[in-house]
Amino acid sequence: MWSQPRPYGLGEIQSRDPVVSARFFRVRCAVLLFGFCAILLLILLCYYNAGLRLSTAWETKNHYRSHYFVYIVVHLEISKQCDLPRLQVRLYHFHGEHSIINFIACTTSSAPTSKATSSTARTCKSNLKENLPYRTRPKLQESLTTRPAKGTKHPKPCPAGNYTGKRSKILLDRSYGVTRADLVLAFLWTTWQAFFINPIHHQLFLENLPEVAKESDYPGLDVFVCTADPFKEPPVGVVNTVLSVLAYDYPTEKLSVYVSDDGGSQLTLFAFMECAKFARHWLPYCRKYNIMDRSPEVHFANDTSLFPETKEIQVMYAKMKATIEGVVDQGSINVDQLIDDRMVKAFSKWNPGFTCHQHPTVVEVLLKSDKDKDVTDHYMPNLFYLAREKNQAIPHRFKAGALNTLIRVSTIMTNAPLILILDCDMYSNDPKTPLRALCYFLDPNIDPKLAFVQFPQRFHNINKTDTYGLEHLLETQVCSIGMDGLGGTIFMGSGGIFKRQVLLENHSTPHKLWNETKESEDVSALTHRVASCVYEENTKWGSEIGFRYGTLVEDIYTGFRLHCSGWKSVTCNPTRAAFLGGMPIAFNDFLCQSSRWYLGLLQTGLSKFSPVTFGMKFLNPLHGMCYVQFHFRVFWCIPIIIYAFLPQLALINSFPIFPKVSDPWFCLYAFLFLGSYGKDLYEFVMAGSVFQKWWNRQRMVLILGSSCFPLSIFNWLLASLRLSTFEFNVTSKVLDTELSKRYEKGIFEFGVDLPLLLPVSVAALINLLAFVMGIKEIVINIGRFEDFLGQLFIAGFGMVNSWPIYEAMVLRNDKGKMPIKTTIKSVCATLAICFVFGSAF
Numbered sequence: 001m002w003s004q005p006r007p008y009g010l011g012e013i014q015s016r017d018p019v020v021s022a023r024f025f026r027v028r029c030a031v032l033l034f035g036f037c038a039i040l041l042l043i044l045l046c047y048y049n050a051g052l053r054l055s056t057a058w059e060t061k062n063h064y065r066s067h068y069f070v071y072i073v074v075h076l077e078i079s080k081q082c083d084l085p086r087l088q089v090r091l092y093h094f095h096g097e098h099s100i101i102n103f104i105a106c107t108t109s110s111a112p113t114s115k116a117t118s119s120t121a122r123t124c125k126s127n128l129k130e131n132l133p134y135r136t137r138p139k140l141q142e143s144l145t146t147r148p149a150k151g152t153k154h155p156k157p158c159p160a161g162n163y164t165g166k167r168s169k170i171l172l173d174r175s176y177g178v179t180r181a182d183l184v185l186a187f188l189w190t191t192w193q194a195f196f197i198n199p200i201h202h203q204l205f206l207e208n209l210p211e212v213a214k215e216s217d218y219p220g221l222d223v224f225v226c227t228a229d230p231f232k233e234p235p236v237g238v239v240n241t242v243l244s245v246l247a248y249d250y251p252t253e254k255l256s257v258y259v260s261d262d263g264g265s266q267l268t269l270f271a272f273m274e275c276a277k278f279a280r281h282w283l284p285y286c287r288k289y290n291i292m293d294r295s296p297e298v299h300f301a302n303d304t305s306l307f308p309e310t311k312e313i314q315v316m317y318a319k320m321k322a323t324i325e326g327v328v329d330q331g332s333i334n335v336d337q338l339i340d341d342r343m344v345k346a347f348s349k350w351n352p353g354f355t356c357h358q359h360p361t362v363v364e365v366l367l368k369s370d371k372d373k374d375v376t377d378h379y380m381p382n383l384f385y386l387a388r389e390k391n392q393a394i395p396h397r398f399k400a401g402a403l404n405t406l407i408r409v410s411t412i413m414t415n416a417p418l419i420l421i422l423d424c425d426m427y428s429n430d431p432k433t434p435l436r437a438l439c440y441f442l443d444p445n446i447d448p449k450l451a452f453v454q455f456p457q458r459f460h461n462i463n464k465t466d467t468y469g470l471e472h473l474l475e476t477q478v479c480s481i482g483m484d485g486l487g488g489t490i491f492m493g494s495g496g497i498f499k500r501q502v503l504l505e506n507h508s509t510p511h512k513l514w515n516e517t518k519e520s521e522d523v524s525a526l527t528h529r530v531a532s533c534v535y536e537e538n539t540k541w542g543s544e545i546g547f548r549y550g551t552l553v554e555d556i557y558t559g560f561r562l563h564c565s566g567w568k569s570v571t572c573n574p575t576r577a578a579f580l581g582g583m584p585i586a587f588n589d590f591l592c593q594s595s596r597w598y599l600g601l602l603q604t605g606l607s608k609f610s611p612v613t614f615g616m617k618f619l620n621p622l623h624g625m626c627y628v629q630f631h632f633r634v635f636w637c638i639p640i641i642i643y644a645f646l647p648q649l650a651l652i653n654s655f656p657i658f659p660k661v662s663d664p665w666f667c668l669y670a671f672l673f674l675g676s677y678g679k680d681l682y683e684f685v686m687a688g689s690v691f692q693k694w695w696n697r698q699r700m701v702l703i704l705g706s707s708c709f710p711l712s713i714f715n716w717l718l719a720s721l722r723l724s725t726f727e728f729n730v731t732s733k734v735l736d737t738e739l740s741k742r743y744e745k746g747i748f749e750f751g752v753d754l755p756l757l758l759p760v761s762v763a764a765l766i767n768l769l770a771f772v773m774g775i776k777e778i779v780i781n782i783g784r785f786e787d788f789l790g791q792l793f794i795a796g797f798g799m800v801n802s803w804p805i806y807e808a809m810v811l812r813n814d815k816g817k818m819p820i821k822t823t824i825k826s827v828c829a830t831l832a833i834c835f836v837f838g839s840a841f
Contacts, residue, residue, distance in 0.1 A: 178646065178657065181639035188636060189676060194625035195478065196683070198485030202572065204439045206432065212442050219441070220254040220416030221434055221497075224406045226399055227424040228262040229356075232732040235271035236324050237425050237582075240295040242272070244428035245420070246279055246381050247286040247294040249435065253369045256382035256414045260402045263356040264387040266347055269364060270333050271324045272385055273343065276366040278320045279383070284376040285313050286431070295427040298460075298580075361531040362387040363409070363524070382414060389533045396533065397542060400554035404546035407503055408530035412523060416500065423494040425733050426457070426581035433578040437497045440570055451488075451502040451567035452559070455495040455578035456480055461585060466693040467746045468590050469700035470583040478687050479626070480571040486623040488569030490630070491559030495579045502567055503546050550607065552600030560604070560611065560627055564618040584731050586739060587749040591708055591756045593731045598634045598704075599712040605631030606716070634712045640705030644763045644798060648770035649837045651791040654777050658790035669790060699801045706763050707756040742816050748804040753819040761809070761818070761826035764802030766833065770795040 223245050227238050242257055261268045278296075286294050289307050293299040296317045327333055338344045346364055354360075367383035374380055388405040390396055397404070403421065410416070418441065420434070430436075437453045440446055456476040480489040529535065536542065542549035551557045559569065572578070584590045608614065611627035619627070650657045659665040677698070684694040718724040739749060750757060774792040778785050808818040809826075 178642065181642040184635055184638045188629065188632070191625045191629040191632075194486070194622045194629070195482030197482070197622055199478075199482045200485040201481060202484075202570065204436055204572070204574070206435060206439060209435060209439060209442070212444070213438070215251050218251055218254055218438065219418050220256070220414060221248075221250060221418045221420060222410045222414055222416040222500075223255070223257045223420045223422060224260065224403060224410075225257065225422050225424055226260045226262065226402050226406075227268060228402075229730045230263065230265045230267040230271075230328055232730045232734065233424050234325075234734060235268050235328060236297075236321050237733060238268070239271055239275040239320075239324065240297045241422060241424055241427040242275060242383070243279060243282055244295040245422065246383065247283050247291075247431060248381075248428065248433070249431045252379050252381045254416070255434075256369070256384065256410070256416060258384045258386060258406050258410055260406050261362075261385065261387045262396075262399075262402045264354070264359045264362065264390065265356065266333060266350045267328050267331075269346065269362070269385055269387075270327055270337070272366055272383070273346075274320050274324055276372075276383055278316055279367070279380065280372075280374045281313055281316055283380060284374045284378065285309055287378075288376075292431065292576075293429070294431055295429075298427065357390055357392050359387065359390050361389040361528045363527050363531070384409075384413065386531065388531045389528075391533045394533045397549050398552070398554070400542065400547040400549055400558075401536075403554070404536070404541055405531050407500070407546055408535075409527050411500070411504075412527050412530065419498045419500055419503070421494060421496050421498070422579070423581060426494045426579045429458075429577045429580045430574065434497070436572055436574060436578070440572065441497075441499070447568050449566055449568050450499075450570060451562050452491060452496045452498040452569050453572050454480065454489050454492060454569060455497075456571065456573050457492050457495055458577040458580055459583050460580040461582045463744050463746060465746050466696050467743065467748065468583075468585070468587065469693075469697035470585075470590065471689075471693065471697075473687050473689055473693075473697075474683060477573060478683060481573065483623065483626050484571050486626065487620050488559075488563055488567070488623075489571045490627075491555045491562075491569070493553075493555030494581065496555075496559075502562060505545075550609075551603040552596055553604070554600075556601065556630060557604050557609075560615065561609065563623070564609075564615060566618075582733055584733070585743040585749075586732070586736070586752075588752040588754045588756075589731055591704075591754065592729065594704055595708040595711050595715075595756070596729065598708055599715050601631045602634050602712055602716050634709040636701070637705045637709035637713065640702055641710065641763075643794060644702070644706055645766060645833075647791040647794045648766050648798070649834070651770040651774045651777075651788060651795060652766075652834060653838055654773075654784075656784075656787035656791065660786040661789050662786055666790065702798075702801055703760050706759050710759070711756060738815060742814065747812075747814075747816060748808060749816045750805075750808040750818040750822070751816045753821050757818070757822055758825055758829065761805055761822060762829045762833070763798065764805040765826055765830040767795045767798035767802060768806070769830065769834065771799050 225238065225242055225245075227233050227235075238259070242259060245257055246255070248255060259268075259272055282296060285291070285307075291299060291303070293302060296313075300314050300317065323337075327337070333347065338347060346362075349360070349362055362385070364385040365382075366385055367380050369379055369382045372380045386406065386409055388396075388402065395401075407419070410419070418434075418437070433455065440450060440453050457472070458476070459470060462470050476492065483489040539545070547554045547558045548561050563569070584593055605611065605628075611619075611624050611631055615624045615627050647657060658669060680698070681691070681694050684697070685691070715724065742749060771792065774788050774795060778788060778792070805818070808816070809823050812818075
């Protein structure tokens with residue numbers, strides 16, 4: 001549909017120079033060819049490992065056992081071609097990993113003993129001793145020289161590879177854990193490639209919009225801004241977000257802003273009463289001088305140009321900011337700050353029984369477009385404050401419930417055809433953002449099933465090297481244009497402009513907004529009724545109407561359900577970011593936020609609306625694969641944990657699990673590692689980033705894979721067994737000065753004793769210990785370098801990625817260093833793991 005010509009040129013596919021297009025086409029073909037080759041090689045690798053895994057071995061009641069639980073089965077095989085049999089010694093590990101060493105011996109089970117056979121047997125034992133791990137030689141030598149008990153029956157000869165006789169179990173191959181990791185990697189890597197099959201870039205021609213519609217014909221726009229806790233989400237930041245959208249270059253009579261205060265705090269209401277006063281001066285100032293940064297905090301911090309009114313406006317803003325922060329610091333509002341009857345009446349609703357979890361509906365009209373004017377006598381946009389009713393006995397459905405309440409209330413009060421969803425810390429960075437969205441909605445050739453336009457999320461508080469990988473560059477910008485060519489991008493929770501009818505209807509049947517509306521009921525009473533906590537009972541809100549319930553990530557889930565219903569979406573990614581938000585720069589806050597995100601994605605992925613089952617019925621298969629990648633990303637923890645521990649523990653115990661360097665299969669492992677990392681780096685650089693940011697991002701993937709991902713799976717299991725419930729914890733957006741300074745320098749923050757840090761620290765210590773033990777083994781026995789190169793490289797790679805952890809444990813003295821308790825726990829856990837698994841090797 002996007003390939004059709006657009007006579008007005010409002011939003012068409014970006015055209016490239018033919019040379020550039022050909023180069024991109026060749027690069028994409030090469031990347032896809034590499035992908036298919038890698039998948040085939042992974043299949044071969046799994047086949048290779050499966051061949052080893054299917055091999056079985058017989059066991060006898062009497063066998064030689066070393067002190068390290070290494071089992072030795074000596075099998076004598078008589079060759080028809082030679083008088084000398086082949087002595088095969090197989091070492092079986094506790095978990096099934098094994099290595100095979102073949103020796104030629106001059107002895108048989110039936111031939112009489114002679115000096116020659118005794119000499120050869122001694123040679124065999126000597127060779128066996130030299131080829132075994134250094135630390136196990138003394139015990140193995142003792143085991144080999146121990147004579148079996150009198151009357152012990154020798155095992156019957158059995159052809160190699162075709163064992164018969166009594167079996168107690170099937171021994172797994174030496175790479176069973178690695179094989180499982182490779183299978184999960186193959187699955188997730190394959191789904192990741194769907195984003196790069198058919199990316200689409202759009203180019204807007206904003207200057208042609210007046211040819212399609214006059215300003216008086218623009219559709220109305222309702223903006224929803226959600227906040228929940230004035231102590232975690234400072235009201236000053238929310239006020240800046242609201243002021244930036246109130247100052248849009250959009251007809252004021254068609255613009256309305258709704259602030260949803262899910263905490264029902266009088267501090268937030270007071271902040272927006274102050275905001276309404278300041279807006280009377282701020283809006284005409286922005287309009288007069290065509291200010292681009294319409295968040296006052298950003299404007300006064302960045303813009304050095306001075307206009308005649310700048311100083312005056314800046315003083316007003318500073319006074320408003322100080323007043324709001326003073327009220328928040330003291331936690332209450334003084335009586336002398338209630339300067340008129342309107343404020344007294346509004347705050348009288350906060351009685352002693354009013355709490356953030358138990359309170360009635362509060363609706364306040366702070367600005368009205370047909371009544372309130374600014375200092376230049378221009379009408380101002382609407383500004384509403386809403387705190388929906390809360391009752392501890394009734395589920396409130398977190399942010400999805402707040403958004404659905406806003407939909408119902410706004411339908412009664414303004415009923416604008418378009419709805420913009422914004423997080424409280426995501427201020428507008430471009431005053432023409434609504435006009436860019438209109439280029440899609442008003443395009444006469446656009447698909448009528450277009451549901452929403454998504455502006456990719458970008459962030460203003462990320463340092464130069466993106467220490468925690470907070471930018472999410474590939475997910476928010478590369479993946480979004482990749483999904484555009486397959487059916488539509490995801491809804492990211494903020495920066496999306498929806499058609500109201502999409503959220504009020506399912507794919508076939510329109511539903512009533514409210515039940516049995518009485519014509520005599522006034523707007524105020526009706527607003528309070530649709531905002532009550534019992535209104536949604538026995539309705540389809542949350543299942544077929546509005547934002548969908550049942551997950552902690554209502555944004556992606558709602559977009560997914562809309563796509564399954566036949567609706568489309570599109571990405572609008574202008575050069576100047578439409579919105580700029582903030583990410584948590586405290587490491588513990590970021591880990592907790594990530595755990596909540598991935599738990600919500602797993603909820604949907606393993607529900608009846610899973611993209612694997614439900615999604616594939618209605619979506620383009622490649623589009624479905626994109627959703628599969630998002631919802632099952634937590635399973636990255638399987639390969640990450642296996643590769644973070646298994647090769648290292650084997651290396652500590654001098655046990656090889658990868659092919660030798662001279663083995664052709666080693667080249668396959670090297671190709672897959674270098675190829676996958678190289679492709680990821682290529683995608684990152686092509687998206688406009690740099691190597692240092694890519695390196696930090698891949699390190700954070702490893703950290704998340706050993707902490708947040710398994711925790712999300714564990715929490716999902718507990719909730720599925722009804723042993724716990726899902727909770728939505730608001731991420732703190734309060735900035736600490738010292739923490740901010742450390743973050744700007746690229747220093748990790750480990751100052752909180754967080755359980756999520758324990759597995760990360762243990763993995764770092766085990767990689768360090770494995771690397772040291774591996775170097776020691778190679779120095780003592782240089783002939784084993786080929787055996788341990790793969791494991792040594794993985795341990796070294798993990799050690800380099802873990803440098804911030806070692807630094808926080810030993811070298812740092814600031815408040816961001818690793819707590820002593822966490823360090824002690826990590827060391828004890830590392831020693832315990834090495835002891836337990838050391839006996840297995």
